[in-house]
Amino acid sequence: MKKINLELYKKMFLIRVCEERIKEEYPKDEMKTPAHLCIGEEAIAVGVCQALGEKDNLFATYRNHGIYLARTNDTDKFFAELFGKASGTAHGKAGSMHIFSPEHGFLGASAVVASTIPVAVGASFALRYKKKAGVTVSFFGDGAIDEGVFWECLNIACLKKLPIIFVCEDNDLAIHAKKSDRHGFKSFAEIVEKYNCHVLTNQTTDVEKIYELTQKAISLIHKTKKPVFMHLRYYRYLEHVGINYDFHFGYRSEEEYKKWLRIDPIKLQRKKLLRSGFSEEVIDKIESEILRKIDKSVKKARDESYPEENELRKDVYA
Numbered sequence: 001m002k003k004i005n006l007e008l009y010k011k012m013f014l015i016r017v018c019e020e021r022i023k024e025e026y027p028k029d030e031m032k033t034p035a036h037l038c039i040g041e042e043a044i045a046v047g048v049c050q051a052l053g054e055k056d057n058l059f060a061t062y063r064n065h066g067i068y069l070a071r072t073n074d075t076d077k078f079f080a081e082l083f084g085k086a087s088g089t090a091h092g093k094a095g096s097m098h099i100f101s102p103e104h105g106f107l108g109a110s111a112v113v114a115s116t117i118p119v120a121v122g123a124s125f126a127l128r129y130k131k132k133a134g135v136t137v138s139f140f141g142d143g144a145i146d147e148g149v150f151w152e153c154l155n156i157a158c159l160k161k162l163p164i165i166f167v168c169e170d171n172d173l174a175i176h177a178k179k180s181d182r183h184g185f186k187s188f189a190e191i192v193e194k195y196n197c198h199v200l201t202n203q204t205t206d207v208e209k210i211y212e213l214t215q216k217a218i219s220l221i222h223k224t225k226k227p228v229f230m231h232l233r234y235y236r237y238l239e240h241v242g243i244n245y246d247f248h249f250g251y252r253s254e255e256e257y258k259k260w261l262r263i264d265p266i267k268l269q270r271k272k273l274l275r276s277g278f279s280e281e282v283i284d285k286i287e288s289e290i291l292r293k294i295d296k297s298v299k300k301a302r303d304e305s306y307p308e309e310n311e312l313r314k315d316v317y318a
Contacts, residue, residue, distance in 0.1 A: 001208070002276050008050055008207045009269045009283075011073070012042040014290050015066040016266050018075060021294055022065075022082065023243040030302070031082045033095030036063040040237040043265035044169050045070045047210025048137060048230075051218060055134035057105040057123055059116040061141060062097035063169075064109040072104045075297035085304035092307045093315070113174075114140060114147035117166075121153045124164035124227075135163040135221055143174030145188050157227040158196040165217050166229045171236045176251045189231045198224070201231040205265045208272070235260035 019037045026035060038045065045066035052058070052071075060067045068078060068089075081088030082096055089099050097111040107123060110116045120138035127134050144150050145168065157164050168188075172178050185191065193199045198220045200213055210232060217228040237257065239246035247254040273283060 004050070004211070005208060005269065005272055005276065006278065008046055008211060009266075009273055010286060010290065011046045011050070011070050012207060012266050012269060013287055014073070014075070015042045015045065015069045017291060017294055018069060018078070019065060021298060025298065026243050032084045033082060033097070034241050035082070035096045035243070036241050037238050037243065038063050038066040040260065040264070041169060041171070041234045042066050043205050043207040043210050044167070044232050044234055047207045048139075048167055048214045050211050051214035052105070052137065053134065054105070055132070056137065057107050057134065058137040058139065059107055059120040059123070060109040060139045061113070061116065061144075062109060062111045063141070064099050065096070067139060068099045068101060068106060071106050072101050074101070075294055076300060079297045079301035080304055083301040083304070084306060085301055086307040086311070087301075087304045090315070091311060093311065114144035114149050116140070117144065117150055117153045121157050121162065121164060124157065124162040125160065128160070128162055135165060135218055137165045137167055139167045139169060141174070142168055142170040142172065142179060142188075144168075146174065146182060154192065154195055154197070154229070161225045162227055163221050164227045165214070165221070166227065168229070168231050170231060170233050173236065173240075175240045176249065178251070189229070192229045197227045197229055199229045199231065203233045205234065205260075205263045205268060207265055207269055
């Protein structure tokens with residue numbers, strides 16, 4: 001587990017410093033894309049993706065940077081896409097909200113709330129229909145629970161016993177609206193339990209626990225042929241879209257942020273590495289290597305070419 005914990009930390013640290021670099025670069029107006037940053041959410045992306053195999057696939061929301069980086073470890077194509085360059089994941093034409101990597105099983109992300117859930121269910125059905133190994137993971141926020149398509153997809157996945165994990169990344173917000181302002185019920189996890197599926201919940205920001213929970217979810221799918229709903233909590237450190245804090249808007253407080261900061265997933269995992277025998281010098285060296293990797297990718301992205309004009313209408317239709 002010591003080796004796994006180091007890998008989990010490296011991936012979370014990569015995500016965190018990539019996002020912090022976006023914060024640094026964004027005001028220069030060279031990134032021509034909205035950016036929904038996932039600072040604070042890293043444990044979910046890394047914990048889930050670390051448990052997946054090569055034959056598993058996944059779909060994400062517009063807040064997808066962590067999922068892409070956890071699955072691919074690539075920063076070159078990632079930053080190239082944010083800078084709108086031809087060498088990006090979608091040749092610079094999709095931007096932050098539609099990052100994907102089919103060769104790594106990351107089959108799509110979308111700017112529209114809940115819109116990748118039915119596509120994920122379709123991919124899961126394809127696995128079952130073609131008798132292929134693997135599971136599909138559908139990431140979405142708690143705001144997607146308010147869309148009818150989620151419940152339709154949960155129903156058909158349970159009815160057909162599909163190999164899918166529904167991962168609800170719950171930050172208690174649909175943009176600025178808390179669950180207490182949106183829901184006429186106490187717990188959507190309790191409602192999901194009425195369906196013919198497994199429900200796994202955890203409030204933790206410990207990436208190791210999320211990794212182990214995802215392993216359990218995959219095992220349950222293989223043993224029982226039933227889908228799994230995972231309800232995981234996190235705190236979105238920054239505003240819904242953009243690079244700033246938003247405590248002055250009045251819908252959440254700085255005190256709430258400070259409470260979550262005490263259980264920050266990066267800090268927790270770094271302390272765990274130190275307790276398990278890794279020295280500060282070893283961890284510092286790993287962090288420095290990741291920072292150099294990002295520096296190179298940002299410089300490379302800045303130097304790359306924009307797509308040619310004739311690229312405009314390519315890849316519009318499948």
